[in-house]
Amino acid sequence: TRNTPFVGRESQLDVLKEAFQVVTSGNAAAVCVSGPSGIGKSALVRHFLAQITRLDDVVVLSGRCYENESVPYKALDGVVDALSRRLASIPQQHLVDLLPSDVVALTRVFPVLLQVHAIAAAQETQRPGNADPFALRRRAFDALRDLLGRVATRQPLVICIDDLQWADADSAVLLEELHRRPNAPTMLTLLSFRSEEIGSKAFLRTLLERAGRD
Numbered sequence: 405t406r407n408t409p410f411v412g413r414e415s416q417l418d419v420l421k422e423a424f425q426v427v428t429s430g431n432a433a434a435v436c437v438s439g440p441s442g443i444g445k446s447a448l449v450r451h452f453l454a455q456i457t458r459l460d461d462v463v464v465l466s467g468r469c470y471e472n473e474s475v476p477y478k479a480l481d482g483v484v485d486a487l488s489r490r491l492a493s494i495p496q497q498h499l500v501d502l503l504p505s506d507v508v509a510l511t512r513v514f515p516v517l518l519q520v521h522a523i524a525a526a527q528e529t530q531r532p533g534n535a536d537p538f539a540l541r542r543r544a545f546d547a548l549r550d551l552l553g554r555v556a557t558r559q560p561l562v563i564c565i566d567d568l569q570w571a572d573a574d575s576a577v578l579l580e581e582l583h584r585r586p587n588a589p590t591m592l593t594l595l596s597f598r599s600e601e602i603g604s605k606a607f608l609r610t611l612l613e614r615a616g617r618d
Contacts, residue, residue, distance in 0.1 A: 413448055420452045424592055428460075428560055432588040436612065438599040445596045446566055452594075453564065462560045463490060469570035476513070479565050479575030484514045484548075487555075491520045502558075504550035506530075509543035545581045552582065553589035561591035569601035569608060576607040580614065 416437075423433040437445045456462050467482025475481050491499060499522045504510060507526045511518050518524045555561055565571075582589065602608050 413444075413451075416448060417452055417455075420449075420594070421455075424456055424560070424562075427556075427562075427590055427592045430590055432583060432590055432593075434583055434593040434595065437594060437596040438602070440600060441598050449564060449566070449594055449596055453562065456560075456562070460560055462562060463555060464562045464564060465490070466564040466566070468566040469568060469575075471567075471570045473570070477572070477575050477578055479568060479571035480514075480548075480578055483563055483565065485516055487551075488516045488519050490555075491517070491523070496522045502551065502554045504547040504554070506543050506547040506550075509540055510547035510551070512540055513544035514548070545578055548578075549582050549584075549589060552591060553587070556590045561589065562594065563591055564594045564596075566596045568595045568597035569605055571607070573607040576611045579611065 420435060423435045426433040437449060439445050453464055457464065465483045465486040467480065467484075467486065469478055491502070494502070499520075503523060503526055507523055508530045511523065511527050518527065552561065552563075579593070579595075583593065597608065602612070
């Protein structure tokens, strides 16, 4: 039957549902879904997302990492692509209040957002500011955090990243920044990865160690 793959997965679904309730009550939450390759991690997450999107007007931004892909911040690449499409679908007069103040830095790091007309127009009116790459990265991280926070104030927001084991260290840093307290965006972040890859991926181990402390 349709539910056969999820027999015995009730406890995992309950964890995801509880995390979503944390978000709908006004707090941020993150859940790691790990296990051996082929065990059904992606199917579990899809099933959960189908459940919550049937009940609530939820914004889901999904992305996936690929082993042989080489793009900056590739764990967030698909997520920002989905965000760009979402913002482009919003009437411009309703989009103004969502935009962060430092649009320039955001589009320098994630140029796909220039496909959103309101962002491209705002970028043209702002000064470039400090060109130092480390300062630019910090500003872009803060702007993305601000933008996601504003989106999350309007509707429940879920970010879903599959195959995180193929991500990079810069992506892990950005993920940590997005969840930095206080005032992290009130969103649910779902991170799926192969458990057998943890030992060989230092950024995964670091991310899990720091998540365990906070």
